[in-house]
Amino acid sequence: MSTQVFVNLPTTDLERSKAFYTALGCQINPLFTDENAACVVWSEDIFFMVLTREYLATFTDKPIIDPRQSLQTSVSFSRDSREAVDEILARGLAAGGTEPRPPQDLGFMYSRDLDDPDGNALGFLFMPPQAAQEGPDAFLADQNPQGDPA
Incomplete structure (x- = not known):
């Protein structure tokens, strides 16, 4: 199971x-x-x-936070491409969500955040399979073997 x-x-x-x-x-x-x-x-x-x-x-006996004021958790989901990340963000924004910060492009991973209408934090990301297998440092070194500035 x-x-x-x-x-x-x-x-x-x-x-x-x-x-x-x-x-x-x-x-x-x-x-x-x-x-x-x-x-x-x-x-x-x-x-x-x-x-x-x-x-x-x-x-629970604990207070329920207001997710617009405090972050309790952020749940992230992988997508199959950068375009798929952008597409789900567009759908979420059209449905009343908000994007609390600009997209993050770390070279080995592209991600965007989406808050639902209550302020609950969602993340969507794309990481190439090679980056997931090798880790960020090795992937970035493979992408720029001479160490040239990006």
């Missing part, structure tokens, strides 16, 4: 959150969706449980 990952995220507007995540290409599992929560299906093993703040508070 594979491990499934469930990420719980607070929302102040469940319908808005469902619309945002479906605009990114996710599905909503109706078996685990009601007026308190929506099960957002990223893949067969990755799910977001988008929960009203009041409902999420029933699972």
Whole structure:
């Protein structure tokens, strides 16, 4: 049996959150969706449980932060290309998300951040397979063997 990952995220507007995540290409599992929560299906093993703040508070004695003011977690997803990163950001921005900082191009990895309408932080990145196998330093050295400035 594979491990499934469930990420719980607070929302102040469940319908808005469902619309945002479906605009990114996710599905909503109706078996685990009601007026308190929506099960957002990223893949067969990755799910977001988008929960009203009041409902999420029933699972903990800790305060529920406002993700627009504080960062609790940032969840990142790999994409198959730089263009796929840009494409999902465009869909997210059109659906009410915000991009809190400029794209990051580190040579071995290209990434962009997207906050959902509640401020929950998502990241999308592309890393060439060679960079993932060799690590950043070796990949960058292969790209610039003479050490020439980029």
